[in-house]
Amino acid sequence: MKFLGNKQWVAAFMAILLTASLIVQPNTVEAALDLEAESAILVDAESGKVLYQKNIDAILPTASMTKMMSEYLILEAIDEGRISWDQQVPISDWVRTLSHQTALSNVPLRQDLVTYSVRELYESVAIYSANASTIALAELIAGSETEFVNQMNEKGAELGLEDYEFVNSTGLNNRDLQGNHPDGTGDEAENMMSARATAKLAYALLRDYPEVLDTASIPMKDFQAGPDEVIPMENWNWMLSSIRPQHDYDGIDGLKTGYTSAAGNAFTGTAERDGLRLISVVMRTDTRDDRFNETRKLMDYGFNNFSTVDLYDDGYVVEGEETVPVVGGKEREVSISSSEALSAVVRNGQDDQYSATLVLDQDKLNKDGELVAPFEAGEAVGSLTLTSEGEDEQFLYADQQDGVTMVTDTAVEEAGWFTKMMRGIGGFFSGIWNAAVNTVSGWFS
Structure with a gap:
């Protein structure tokens, strides 16, 4: 067996200690509390x-x-x-x-x-x-x-x-x-x-x-x-x-x-x-x-x-989920954003371990996931909640979490009868056209 020299042994020992300290990261602050x-x-x-x-x-x-x-x-x-x-x-x-x-x-x-x-x-x-x-x-x-x-x-x-x-x-x-x-x-x-x-x-x-x-x-x-x-x-x-x-x-x-x-x-x-x-x-x-x-x-x-810490600003928009579809309104969709800044009590230096998730309130939507017009600006449609990638977070109550309300940015009025009729006609012919296209495509498949 080949033995290391003194300097090499010390260096190797220090490397082992350093590696162990990186692998095992106890919460030294909590341990130091040592509450009696x-x-x-x-x-x-x-x-x-x-x-x-x-x-x-x-x-x-x-x-x-x-x-x-x-x-x-x-x-x-x-x-x-x-x-x-x-x-x-x-x-x-x-x-x-x-x-x-x-x-x-x-x-x-x-x-x-x-x-x-x-x-x-x-x-x-x-x-x-x-x-x-x-x-x-x-x-x-x-x-x-x-x-x-x-x-x-x-x-x-x-x-x-x-x-x-x-x-x-x-x-x-x-x-x-x-x-x-x-x-x-x-x-x-x-x-x-x-x-x-x-x-x-x-x-x-x-x-x-x-x-x-x-x-x-x-x-x-x-x-x-x-x-x-x-x-x-x-x-x-x-x-x-x-x-x-x-x-x-x-x-x-x-x-x-x-x-x-x-x-x-x-x-x-x-x-x-x-x-x-x-x-x-x-x-x-x-x-x-x-x-x-x-x-x-x-x-x-x-x-x-x-x-x-304010992790997400007032008016925050979730990328890829900027709008909610609308049925029965003058507009077909409405933009949504957070009603206030999303803040949370976080461990110092761990701000970057949090991400925001949009959770829509299904009770506010119809069975097709649409918001039914009419409604005012500021209509609550769900929440923006935090998820931590770091330590497992706990709250006093199981249903508690950091979050703020997501609301509609504008009001949407109910569509008039003529608009609804034309949309219905358009939907009818669109359905016929799609059926015809599918039929013809089937002939050549």
């Missing part, structure tokens, strides 16, 4: 695109992140006019008793001398995670916490959460409710969701009620518990400015923390920079500090490695 959380997810809040995931379908206790669903139902009740911000909220005996349990997150509530508005109690929920306040609002909206929890589970199905179970409105362990937990739920039951389901809930909350951030972003506010009793409410989200300087994070403005002994420390965060809003979820971290440290890693990963 049992489950985590990072999502683009606009499209629902998943940018990072770790064990996202494990169903775990959610603790007070549960209150995002309670907030959704509160804001929905406001939006539908079933309750109002200035409405006074009755305080039941159980709510008053629970509100004075200082071992739990609460503001003390009274049944005499002072009343509380929906807005005041909602602020105590969104800022201070007040448990008794949550139940008071649940009772106001649904008549009982039991019925409110039924509504929570129904809304979860409506929002397509899939991996979830709500057993109370607060996220507390049922055993902390001293036998006053909602009917039909066990003494030891906990609210449960996967990181994917939690991200779906946050995504829906921000989409449907973005005003949730107006309150969730308040670092500190006083609560008037009684005539001479002011409770300072420090937001449990320490990443907001001025609460814990070591955790300050530029752009963060929500959303909800959680802790129970079973859930550990958890946090659903959201932040926006340069028009890009991200949603993060970390579940089962060891300490309160950890849930923010791990969220920082996720957010940094997202903002440092992804950007919103």
Whole structure:
């Protein structure tokens, strides 16, 4: 066997390393995250695109992140006019008793001398995670916490959460409710969701009620518990400015923390920079500090490695598919183009890995694939969707994808009776001529 000299051996070894590095291309950025959380997810809040995931379908206790669903139902009740911000909220005996349990997150509530508005109690929920306040609002909206929890589970199905179970409105362990937990739920039951389901809930909350951030972003506010009793409410989200300087994070403005002994420390965060809003979820971290440290890693990963890019301009025309045939109109076809620029959140430097595909809406066309006149300019006829040639892209929901609407560039009026008649006659003779040509051709074949 012939051995290489030292210099040749070193050169060969370096070549092997270089070749291996080119063949095996691990996602070093994701690997470097090394998240100290049992489950985590990072999502683009606009499209629902998943940018990072770790064990996202494990169903775990959610603790007070549960209150995002309670907030959704509160804001929905406001939006539908079933309750109002200035409405006074009755305080039941159980709510008053629970509100004075200082071992739990609460503001003390009274049944005499002072009343509380929906807005005041909602602020105590969104800022201070007040448990008794949550139940008071649940009772106001649904008549009982039991019925409110039924509504929570129904809304979860409506929002397509899939991996979830709500057993109370607060996220507390049922055993902390001293036998006053909602009917039909066990003494030891906990609210449960996967990181994917939690991200779906946050995504829906921000989409449907973005005003949730107006309150969730308040670092500190006083609560008037009684005539001479002011409770300072420090937001449990320490990443907001001025609460814990070591955790300050530029752009963060929500959303909800959680802790129970079973859930550990958890946090659903959201932040926006340069028009890009991200949603993060970390579940089962060891300490309160950890849930923010791990969220920082996720957010940094997202903002440092992804950007919103306009991949195709407004008015984009797909080559070879510039028009759609028209029937019954003054024109036989109409040009189509994209209604707006097609943008997407993409990994930096990978813009060229995307291509656009035209998908026509078959419900808008007849059986022959024609658009039936008359119609106006801007008539939606389908969509322009993105396909990635790089890494497999995932979204929160199976039917989500990056895309924009394709529309008609001009209006097409219905053809007059004479035009239709002449076209019919032309079609008739054209059919006869084609049949004759085919017959004669058959004689000589």
